[in-house]
Amino acid sequence: MIRERELDLLIDLLKLRRKYGDRSFELLSKALSSPEMTKQLSEILANIPSKAKTPYVNKKSQLAKNYKVPKALVTLERVDPQKYELLLKFFNDLVAKTIFPSLGDIKYFAEELGLPEVRAKSRQKAISPFISSLALLPFDKIISRFQSSGAYRTGDRSLEGWSKIILDKKEE
Numbered sequence: 446m447i448r449e450r451e452l453d454l455l456i457d458l459l460k461l462r463r464k465y466g467d468r469s470f471e472l473l474s475k476a477l478s479s480p481e482m483t484k485q486l487s488e489i490l491a492n493i494p495s496k497a498k499t500p501y502v503n504k505k506s507q508l509a510k511n512y513k514v515p516k517a518l519v520t521l522e523r524v525d526p527q528k529y530e531l532l533l534k535f536f537n538d539l540v541a542k543t544i545f546p547s548l549g550d551i552k553y554f555a556e557e558l559g560l561p562e563v564r565a566k567s568r569q570k571a572i573s574p575f576i577s578s579l580a581l582l583p584f585d586k587i588i589s590r591f592q593s594s595g596a597y598r599t600g601d602r603s604l605e606g607w608s609k610i611i612l613d614k615k616e617e
Contacts, residue, residue: 517577528584
């Protein structure tokens with residue numbers, strides 16, 4: 446199964462192919478097959494400092510700027526500052542993908558909370574309505590569900606983590 450990072454790379458390559466045309470890709474393919482070009486390319490890549498791996502992270506942080514804070518969250522700032530702070534942190538974590546890295550994770554958590562079904566086709570489009578739905582819940586319920594689901598235990602996809610989520614749901 447293709448991961449999101451590889452899919453992004455593939456999409457970028459297809460965009461470049463459209464931009465430069467088939468002929469340019471054919472010429473590049475021929476050039477890359479020569480031993481001199483392969484050696485030169487490998488030297489260039491070897492001389493790139495390890496810190497140069499950060500552009501992918503920078504791309505994510507630039508992507509985060511493309512997200513707008515949902516209106517429901519903005520109005521919460523005046524009405525319920527405590528809930529606003531909690532949901533703003535949650536929103537930022539969603540955007541940064543430090544929590545619920547896939548659309549399926551968001552849909553599952555929304556279902557766990559009894560929120561309306563997330564119908565978005567992409568993770569990016571799901572975040573705003575998801576946060577808006579969360580903003581309608583009482584602060585105490587949000588806190589208790591975050592704690593019981595382990596929402597802030599990033600990367601815990603172990604059997605123990607999933608069983609705790611499932612068992613907590615059955616106890617309700």
